[in-house]
Amino acid sequence: xxxxxxxxxxxxxxxxxxxxxxxxxxxxxxxxxxxxxxxxxxxxxxxxxxxxxxxxxxxxxxxxxxxxxxxxxxxxxxxxxxxxxxxxxxxxxxxxxxxxxxxxxxxxxxxxxxxxxxxxxxxxxxxxxxxxxxxxxxxxxxxxxxxxxxxxxxxxxxxxxxxxxxxxxxxxxxxxxxxxxxxxxxxxxxxxxxxxxxxxxxxxxxxxxxxxxxxxxxxxxxxxxxxxxxxxxxxxxxxxxxxxxxxxxxxxxxxxxxxxxxxxxxxxxxxxxxxxxxxxxxxxxxxxxxxxxxxxxxxxxxxxxxxxxxxxxxxxxxxxxxxxxxxxxxxxxxxxxxxxxxxxxxxxxxxxxxxxxxxxxxxxxxxxxxxxxxxxxxxxxxxxxxxxxxxxxxxxxxxxxxxxxxxxxxxxxxxxxxxxxxxxxxxxxxxxxxxxxxxxxxxxxxxxxxxxxxxxxxxxxxxxxxxxxxxxxxxxxxxxxxxxx
Numbered sequence: 484x485x486x487x488x489x490x491x492x493x494x495x496x497x498x499x500x501x502x503x504x505x506x507x508x509x510x511x512x513x514x515x516x517x518x519x520x521x522x523x524x525x526x527x528x529x530x531x532x533x534x535x536x537x538x539x540x541x542x543x544x545x546x547x548x549x550x551x552x553x554x555x556x557x558x559x560x561x562x563x564x565x566x567x568x569x570x571x572x573x574x575x576x577x578x579x580x581x582x583x584x585x586x587x588x589x590x591x592x593x594x595x596x597x598x599x600x601x602x603x604x605x606x607x608x609x610x611x612x613x614x615x616x617x618x619x620x621x622x623x624x625x626x627x628x629x630x631x632x633x634x635x636x637x638x639x640x641x642x643x644x645x646x647x648x649x650x651x652x653x654x655x656x657x658x659x660x661x662x663x664x665x666x667x668x669x670x671x672x673x674x675x676x677x678x679x680x681x682x683x684x685x686x687x688x689x690x691x692x693x694x695x696x697x698x699x700x701x702x703x704x705x706x707x708x709x710x711x712x713x714x715x716x717x718x719x720x721x722x723x724x725x726x727x728x729x730x731x732x733x734x735x736x737x738x739x740x741x742x743x744x745x746x747x748x749x750x751x752x753x754x755x756x757x758x759x760x761x762x763x764x765x766x767x768x769x770x771x772x773x774x775x776x777x778x779x780x781x782x783x784x785x786x787x788x789x790x791x792x793x794x795x796x797x798x799x800x801x802x803x804x805x806x807x808x809x810x811x812x813x814x815x816x817x818x819x820x821x822x823x824x825x826x827x828x829x830x831x832x833x834x835x836x837x838x839x840x841x842x843x844x845x846x847x848x849x850x851x852x853x854x855x856x857x858x859x860x861x862x863x864x865x866x867x868x869x870x871x872x873x874x875x876x877x878x879x880x881x882x883x884x885x886x887x888x889x890x891x892x893x894x895x896x897x898x899x900x901x902x903x904x905x906x907x908x909x910x911x912x913x914x915x916x917x918x919x920x921x922x923x924x925x926x927x928x929x930x931x932x933x934x935x936x937x938x939x940x941x942x943x944x945x946x947x948x949x950x951x952x953x954x955x956x957x958x959x960x961x962x963x964x965x966x967x968x
Contacts, residue, residue, distance in 0.1 A: 486728060488724060491725075491728045492724070493692075494691060494692060494728075495689050495690070495691060495692065495727060496650065496690055496691070496692045496694075497650055497651065497687065497688075497716075497720045498648075498649075498650065498687075498689070498690060498697055498700075499650065499651075499652075499654070499655050499686065499687050499688075500611075500644070500645050500646060500647035500648070500649065500685075500686045500700075501643075501645045501649065501655060501658055501685055501686070502642060502643070502644050502645075502683070502684040502686070503642070503643045503645075503659065503681060503682070503684075504641070504683075504684075505554075505640060505641045505642075505643060505662070505666055505671065505672050505680070506618070506640055506672055506679070506681070507546075507547045507550045507551065507640065507672055508670065508671060508672050508673060509544055509546045509547050510546075512528075512532075512533065512637035512638055512639065513541075513543065513544050513547055513584070513616075513617040513637055513638065513639035513640075514532055514543055514544065514584060514617060514637060515531075515532035515533055515539075515541065515542070516530065517532075517533055519638055520634075521675075521678045523634055525630070525632040525634065526631075526632060526633050527634065528633075528634040529633050529636070532637070533636050533637040534579050534580075535581065540766050541584065541764075541766055541767055543767060543770065544639055547615065548591075548770065548772070548776075549776065549780065550639075550641075550670075550671045551592070551613065551615055551641050551671075552591075552772065552776070552777070552780055553670075553671055553780055553784070554592070554613060554643070554665070554666065554669065554671055555591065555592035555595065556777075556780060556781060556784060557669055557787055558595035558596055558610055558613065558665075559595050559596055560592035560593060560594060560595030560610065560613060561592065561593050561594045561595075562772060563589065563590070563591055563592070563593070563772070564772050565769045565770065565772075566586060566589045566614075566772075567589040567764075567767075567769050567770065568584050568586055568615075568764040568770065569584075569585055569586060569587040569761045569762060569763055569764055570584060570761065570762060571584075571587070571616075571759045572760045572761075575619070576622055576629070577619040577620035577622050577633070577636065578619045578620065578636070579620075579633065579636070584616060584764055584767070585616035585617070585642075586614035586615055586616060587614075588761075590612040590615075591613060591614055591615055591770065591772075592610075592612060592613035593611070593612050593613075594609070594610070594611075595609075595610040596608060596610055597610060597643075597645070597658065597661055597662060598661060598788075598789040599654065599657045599658060600657070600788075600789070600803075600807050600810075601657060602803065605793075606654070608646065608648050608649065609645070609648055610643060610645055611644040611646055612642075612644050613641055613642070613643050613644070614641070614642050614644075615642075616639075616642055617638065617639060617640065618635050618636060618637065618638040618639075618640050619635070619636055620632055620633040620634070620635055620636035621634075643662060645658065647686065647697060651716075652712075652713045652716035652717040653713060655685060655712050655716045656709045656712050656716075659683055659712050661788075662681070663681060663709075664788055664810070664811050664812075665787070666681075667812070667813065668785070668787070668788055668810075668812075668813045676707045676708050676709075677707070681707070682705050682706065682707050683706045683707070683712050684702055684703065684704050684705065685703040685712065685715060685716050685719070686700045686701070686702050687702075687703065687719040687720060688700035688701075688723070688733075689720065689727055689733070698733065699732070699735050700735065701719060701723070701735065701736055701737070702737045702738065703715050703716070703719055703738055703739075703740050704737055704738070704739055704740070704750060705739075705740075706740055708742075711740065714740075714742070714745065715740040715742075718740075718746065718747060719738070722747070734752075736750070736751065736752050737752070738750055785813070791806075791810050791816060792806050792807060792810045795809065795810070795831070795835075798831070799823065799831025799832065799835075800830075800831060800832050801831055801832055801835050802832070805832070805835045805839060806835075808839060809835065809839070812853075814852070814854045815838070815843075815853055817854075818838065818842075818854070818856065819834065819835065819838050821860035822834050822838065822863050822864050822867075824860075825860060825861050825865075826868060829864060829867050829868060830871065833867055834863070834864070834867055837863060837866070837867060837884075838863070841881065841884050842858060842863065842888075845858070845884075845885070845888050856888075857888055857889070858884070858887055858888045859891075862887050863884075865893060865894050865895055866880060866884055866887065866894040869883070869894055869898060873905055873907050873954060874898065874904055875898055875903060876951065876952070876953075879898075879903050879905070879951060879952070882903075883898060903950075903951075903952060904952065905953070905954050906952045906953050906954060909961070912945075912954070912957055915948055915953070916941075916961045916965050917965065919941060919944045919945060920962075920965050923940075923941070923944070926940055926941070930966055931966065931967060938959075938963075942955070942958060942959065942962065945958050945962070946958075
């Protein structure tokens with residue numbers, strides 16, 4: 484009988500490590516002055532250095548260093564005061580120099596960590612290193628003809644390498660989300676995976692549970708979406724499990740993931756470091772990080788997503804999913820913080836609900852970014868206050884929100900102008916309840932006989948007479964008192 488993957492996972496354990504390339508948000512390339520622009524005409528962003536022409540010398544882009552240092556600081560990495568660039572030799576059409584400038588045995592950052600926000604817990608994954616390097620060009624294959632576009636060649640990258648501490652495809656995808664959230668939060672990169680600004684290589688191996696030694700790993704290359712990472716790793720885990728559970732042996736190799744087919748295929752046998760013939764780049768001096776640069780970056784570092792995720796739950800009682808969504812985007816988190824700051828006594832949970840539902844929905848429909856929202860934080864705080872103190876109902880609040888969003892008028896002014904204050908006067912509501920029950924004796928008698936559904940009929944009648952202004956909680960209490968149940 485063929486065993487299922489779930490059965491196999493009782494005996495076997497997946498071990499996953501990721502290597503993620505993050506394009507740094509610079510205006511020019513890593514070692515030359517050519518621009519960086521997605522979608523530019525092919526081969527329009529090149530220069531003698533990118534093309535590897537004789538006599539062209541690289542000059543490192545200092546802005547790329549500052550962006551990489553931000554990531555190193557945010558991940559708690561040890562940062563080298565002096566790191567070095569190396570040449571990684573390989574011959575391929577997308578690399579006209581015949582080598583890639585990267586960092587090898589002296590990387591900029593080592594021994595950091597990345598926090599994954601998993602349900603209600605945080606998993607800390609160790610990072611082996613973060614190093615700087617340049618990107619290669621892009622090969623385009625059309626039938627039997629191949630083209631090379633070198634616009635991407637020389638673009639500055641950070642390569643983030645994790646320890647093999649991930650144990651599922653879900654964790655691998657969350658690692659990518661956490662890194663994407665962090666680089667966007669810090670302004671290091673747009674992280675647009677469709678534009679290739681974040682790409683992942685996944686190293687997957689399987690070992691018997693309880694073993695310390697890692698199994699033979701395979702590498703899945705150039706995966707460019709969270710969903711594809713999860714699918715590719717799941718597929719590779721299943722492939723290796725079937726081989727090992729059947730008594731076979733996994734070969735060390737590099738495989739390409741075909742997202743459309745949902746399958747991987749062998750690309751090449753895996754190279755070792757000596758196959759690339761690394762050696763220090765003789766044209767580039769050591770990369771020196773001075774105290775003034777580090778001091779300025781440390782001073783400017785914002786509160787990071789993980790501490791904010793914890794604080795939102797602890798201090799503002801947000802649900803984990805809401806807290807995770809808000810910290811996924813710095814402008815969103817900034818708007819939320821400003822609403823809370825207007826009046827800290829307001830419910831953080833209620834504010835989060837209005838921001839994540841009504842506000843984001845309205846912004847999406849209008850095609851407007853949150854930092855250009857016509858609903859100011861002060862107006863949204865005022866609206867939440869009007870609902871919390873019983874001035875208006877939640878239903879009326881949505882109508883007021885729509886008008887305030889459209890016009891920019893303060894919610895309190897709209898409420899007064901439209902006369903839609905909630906009726907919470909018990910004596911006034913009791914008169915209305917008495918009148919409605921008296922006008923519907925058959926329904927009252929049927930309700931008293933046990934037909935509970937008729938309670939909604941009476942609530943609706945009160946709301947209709949008051950144009951939706953009756954306090955719903957007080958209305959229900961008074962109706963139960965009057966109807967005797």
